[in-house]
Amino acid sequence: MRKLLVATKNRGKAKEIKELIGDFFDIILTLSDFDENINIIEDGKTFEENALKKSKTIYSLYKLPTLADDSGLEVDALDGRPGVYSARYAGDNATDEEKIKKLLEELKNIPEEKRGAQFVCVLTFIDENGRMYQTRGVCRGKIGFAPKGLNGFGYDPIFIPEGYNATFAELESDEKNRISHRARAFEKLKKILGEIYNEDTCDK
Ligand SMILES: O=c1nc[nH]c2c1ncn2[C@H]1C[C@H](O)[C@@H](COP(=O)(O)OP(=O)(O)OP(=O)(O)O)O1
Ligand SMILES: [Mg+2]
Numbered sequence: 001m002r003k004l005l006v007a008t009k010n011r012g013k014a015k016e017i018k019e020l021i022g023d024f025f026d027i028i029l030t031l032s033d034f035d036e037n038i039n040i041i042e043d044g045k046t047f048e049e050n051a052l053k054k055s056k057t058i059y060s061l062y063k064l065p066t067l068a069d070d071s072g073l074e075v076d077a078l079d080g081r082p083g084v085y086s087a088r089y090a091g092d093n094a095t096d097e098e099k100i101k102k103l104l105e106e107l108k109n110i111p112e113e114k115r116g117a118q119f120v121c122v123l124t125f126i127d128e129n130g131r132m133y134q135t136r137g138v139c140r141g142k143i144g145f146a147p148k149g150l151n152g153f154g155y156d157p158i159f160i161p162e163g164y165n166a167t168f169a170e171l172e173s174d175e176k177n178r179i180s181h182r183a184r185a186f187e188k189l190k191k192i193l194g195e196i197y198n199e200d201t202c203d204k
Helices: 011-020 047-062 083-088 096-106 173-179 181-197
Strands: 003-006 027-030 066-075 116-126 132-143 159-161
Touching: 003 011, 003 047, 011 027, 011 066, 011 173, 011 181, 047 066, 047 116, 047 132, 066 083, 066 181, 116 181, 132 181, 173 181
Parallel strands: 003 027, 003 066
Antiparallel strands: 066 116, 116 132, 132 159
16 A cells, blocks of 8 residues: 655645646545644745755655645746745735735736746655655746636636646646646656656566
8 A cells, every 4th residue: 555645735736736646656645634733934945945845844754755846936027936935925824816916916017928937846756765856847828917717726817828828727627737837747757656666567
């Protein structure tokens, strides 16, 4: 029985991770059904540092294979902000609506052709032996002028991925899961998980 502990408190993120991870694990636990009170200070300067800190902290407590996701939105016109501060962009307890409102306000004089942005996702996996693996995925797009759509979470209602005329929140979850930053990071992680857990099928 192979267990995975997903070191996130974000339920929207946890849902996507469960949809994306494939069938390497029999049981997937998240901090929501495990330990709601743990507070990890995400004080790294990069997504990589924060993802590593989250996974290490949880692995050292429970010694189970652990996956952390640190992600955020980098806006070209804001020199990459909010970036690693995406979750705290409008203060510690702000809602997604408040964050979106603040970002749209900051961008209110920016014309469409300068509203480029990208979502970034860094995954850190620590296996049962304490070995660490990290992957990164990016999804380019632009920031809309008003929130649209009800699916997804976070900044999804204002992010229009490249090649689409709809926000992430207007796409079905399986469509977002084909193209998102998180999907791209998982494509790379799943190759690694395949090597770790299906070794005997690889030497043919
Ligand atoms: O696909 C996405 N669609 C919309 N918004 C997204 C996405 N991916 C990340 N985001 C936003 C949410 C949050 O404002 C920040 C991540 O911050 P981040 O610290 O990684 O996650 P979090 O604090 O919500 O949960 P946790 O640290 O417990 O995993 O970027
Ligand atoms: Mg966080």
